[in-house]
Amino acid sequence: MGFFKSLASLPAVKPPAPTLKPQAVSRPTVIEGWSESELVAVYNAAPVRHLRRGEPLFAEAPQTDSFFVLLEGGIEVIVKWNGYPGRPGIFCRGDCIAPLPSAQGLLYCATAIDSSTVIELTPTVMSHLPDKTQLAVFRFAVGSTSKINAYIRSVNGEINSKNALLGDYIVKRTAELSTSTESQFVQNFLKNIPRMPTYVGDLAVKLLDDGVSVKEVVEEIKCDPSIATTILKVVNSAQYSFQKKIESFYHACMILGFNNIYNLIIRDAVQSAMPVTAETRRIHDHSFLQSILCYEIASAVKEAPAQTASTIGLLHDIGKGVKILMKVAEPAKADYVDSLPAAKLGADLLTLWGLPERICKVVELQEQPEFKPPDSIPLEYRREVITLHIAHILESLLTGDPIEPTFTIYAQEHMRALGFSYSHPFELLHERVMPSLMRNKLRLPEEIQNLIMKAAEKK
Known part of the structure; x- marks a missing residue:
């Protein structure tokens, strides 16, 4: 009985407090042209999407409202006019796909051509980003858009050339058929x-x-x-x-x-x-x-x-x-x-x-x-x-x-x-x-x- 009494009189021993480790901040991989602070702000502002090859980012969309920042992989964007697809435009790591406008007869499709990591910045998310970060997004969107516009112009030139050749071919074939009236x-x-x-x-x-x-x-x-x-x-x-x-x-x-x-x-x-x-x-x-x-x-x-x-x-x-x-x-x-x-x-x-x-x-x-x-x-x-x-x-x-x-x-x-x-x-x-x-x-x-x-x- 004296033993138990002696234990009761001893002060209670407190367990040692757990050591708190500092929480790691999510950091994306470095992308050429983007500063670390810009990327971190964008990376932590919206959910990150991981796409397998062939998986759509969006499909048959009459328009889009979001900015898409491509961290890894590649995205193929196709514009369909009255259901007929044009030649694809390719966006690569570090590119930013700007919102695509609505136009009569147009539909937009975007598909991963490789395993890809994409951040979607909706209008709501963009409005909560610091002004400096928004400017960074706009800057890269403009650069990517200029690239795709140059590509579209070259494709249009090629298409116009092919259309002219096709038209001349039809005229030639029509002329050959017309000889039958002789x-x-x-x-x-x-x-x-x-x-x-x-x-x-x-x-x-x-x-x-x-x-x-x-x-x-x-x-x-x-x-x-x-x-x-x-x-x-x-x-x-x-x-x-x-x-x-x-x-x-x-x-x-x-x-x-x-x-x-x-x-x-x-x-x-x-x-x-x-x-x-x-x-x-x-x-x-x-x-x-x-x-x-x-x-x-x-x-x-x-x-x-x-x-x-x-x-x-x-x-x-x-x-x-x-x-x-x-x-x-x-x-x-x-x-x-x-x-x-x-x-x-x-x-x-x-x-x-x-x-x-x-x-x-x-x-x-x-x-x-x-x-x-x-x-x-x-x-x-x-x-x-x-x-x-x-x-x-x-x-x-x-x-x-x-x-x-x-x-x-x-x-x-x-x-x-x-x-x-x-x-x-x-x-x-x-x-x-x-x-x-x-x-x-x-x-x-x-x-x-x-x-x-x-x-x-x-x-």
Whole structure:
């Protein structure tokens, strides 16, 4: 008992206090160009991401808001335009990927091309960094962006060069195909197609003269009884549905305007040379709408001869009508006829009919804007060829039909070549063309009036 008493009287022994080791501060590996303090501040401000090779940093992003500082490895950034990827840009150790802006049709993808370490600095994180550190991030982002911009410029130059070569190749192949229209069968068939009335060629020649107005041209032909009869027959048909009967050519001119009278004269002449079938009627209707749109586009440009553009719109698809007639006449040669280039076929027929060379050449070259930028299209015919091309895009927008992807490759460049500043044909349609069509809709066939009204409602 004395033993336990003696233990109780002894003071309690305190265990020694543990030795505290100083906590190590996380420090990234040294990167050339970055000071240690800058790197430490960035490293400790946000979580570090470790990516395996092939792992995405971000995918299909319409834009990014963060700065990405690359500590190790490499990141491949790809920009997709309407779903098509461009050539990748490579960011390496020490680079900083700046926020990528939103743009119509663009998506951004970034993937590790090696085991990589990345710091993502969100806007919130950036706002809490010291001013000096933010400036360091911006400085390296600018340097990396300059590098990638230089790379993009070199790639764009390469792409432009390849596009030019591809365009020249298509022109060469088209020229080779066009020789098929020189065959004896084709030439004999073209010669046997009934010619349009001679006044059509005379009208076209006069309208190429900048000193002659449409009014003067129409006034000259109004004394022809056959033309006057044709015009009165058309304007009093169900196409227009006027409440009162139009009884004179002069009255028709007052109601429809000289430009529309001219279009009716040319349209009737083309139809007289092509038997009306369901297929040719579709071509005629399409061409008539094209003539209206070409006229509106050329009128907006002001420098372009609007009535010539309208004539080209009426005649541009006549080669397709020729192919229909050929297959009806020679069913056994349908496959051969399908292989013939419609544009060249139409140009050859118009040449045989004695129309001006300028109109024939524009009809022949009409497909070039699909695969060539404006400066690669022959200057002499560029304005009319591009006008016809843009008119086709506007027609698809009016009717709600899908737009052929090839039609929009150079659409913005083509509009700029005509003097428009719009970023998309939709803006041209609704800001310049539609207001004019709405003002003059009563002068147009009822079917086109209805089309215009529906398009206006959908805007």
